Amino acid sequence: MDRKPASQFDQEVLDLYDDYAHGRLNRRDYMKRLGAFAVGGLTVESLLSSLAPNYAWAEQVKADDPRIKTERVTYNSPDGAGKMQGLLAYPAKGNKFPAVLVIHENRGLNPYIEDVTRRLATEGFLALAPDALTPLGGYPGNDDDGRVMQRKRDREKMMQDFIAGAKWLKTNERSTGKVGVVGFCFGGGMVYQLALQIPDVIDAGVPYYGRQPTLSEIPKLKAPLQIHNASLDKRIMAGAPQLEQALKKNNKPFEAYVYEGANHGFHNDTTPRYDDPSAKLAWKRTIAFFKKQLADQD
Incomplete structure (x- = not known):
């Protein structure tokens, strides 16, 4: 099935x-309210x-992809889940790379x-994407069940899991010691939190449509943000x-x-909210920002 652009959907x-x-x-009310738009043969x-x-x-x-190497890794998260798993990706050639934590x-x-x-690895980064669902068995294979599972986890413990991931990256043998963090939606909010909680670990943060932190913090x-x-x-733009x-x-x-005319989630290319020009421009800016901020100055 081809992806319909957001412009073909009623904004509501x-x-x-x-x-x-x-x-x-909830799903029941979601389906009920969608019913108002199921007209003209559309179900x-x-x-x-x-x-x-x-x-x-x-x-x-x-x-x-021959340009990169990937592996499933496990790291310690003593203040969170205890043990965390995630996907690690890095360039096939080279020894040390600036690191980026990816928060889902x-x-x-x-x-x-x-x-x-994997996209970050093709750009020269050592990238780690932890799975916050690790203690519940890991990502279940579909987003609906994944959402239900993630709501069962304690937010503070999840934050500790990502903090542990950032620290793991900083001392990883393939890392230059420079660490950035990028996150989307829930992950965008976590970017702010990691920048606040471990300012001596995070060297750059890129939140995509994430919930803003408490302004008093x-x-x-310390880390520059993009x-x-x-x-x-409307929800995120309000703050x-x-x-x-x-x-x-x-x-x-x-x-x-x-990004004008774009919706929350515009970078996620698996749903109609994806906005191709906005996503590509945002990603180009993200890569350039990380390359600048995570460059080894020593």
């Missing part, structure tokens, strides 16, 4: 999907299908995030101006971009 339909994807709407089932993730669309870098959305380490991790930030938001993402004001007031280095 995309907003309903966003509410469902973030747990603000609720076909709407559900067209809105659901299609993982085949996300494979920009194949798992066996609210549904575990799905194929989209795995592909993002901003003075603790923030990516979507103009149609964006206040965050930027706080960053400016505290003289914190940051870049902030808003």
Whole structure:
């Protein structure tokens, strides 16, 4: 099935999907409200299908791409799950690379995030994508079940799992010791938290449409940020101006971009919310930012 662009959906339909994807709407009510748009031969089932993730669309870098190497790794997370698993990807040639922690959305380490991790490896980074669902058996193979599982985990313990991942990257034998972090949705909010919690570990942060931190914590930030938001993402955009004001007031280095006409999740190329020009531009900026901020100055 080909992906329909967001422009072919009523904006309210995309907003309903966003509410469902973030747990603000249960499946029963989601389907009931979609029924209002099932007209002219269009069924609720076909709407559900067209809105659901299609993982085949996300494979920009194949798992066996000769430019990179990948492996499943386990690392210690004493203050979180105890043991965490994730996908590690790095260039096939070379010895040491700047590192990037990749933090998934609210549904575990799905194929989209795995592909993002491989994309970073093709750009010269040592990339680790932990799976927050590790203590529950790992990503279950679909996002609906993944969302349910992730809601069962304690948010503080998950944060500790990602903190442990960043520390693991910093001392990894393939790492230069420079560590960046990128995250999407739930992961975007975690980017802010890691930059605040371990400012001496994180050298650069790139949150994609993540929940903003408490503004009173901003003075603790050290790492430069590159923030990516979507103009149609009312929930996240509501807090964006206040965050930027706080960053400016505290003289914190940051870049902030808003992609006009794009929805929350515009970088995720498995759903209709994907916005190709916005996603490509944001990713180009992300790679350039990490290459600049994680360059070995020693």
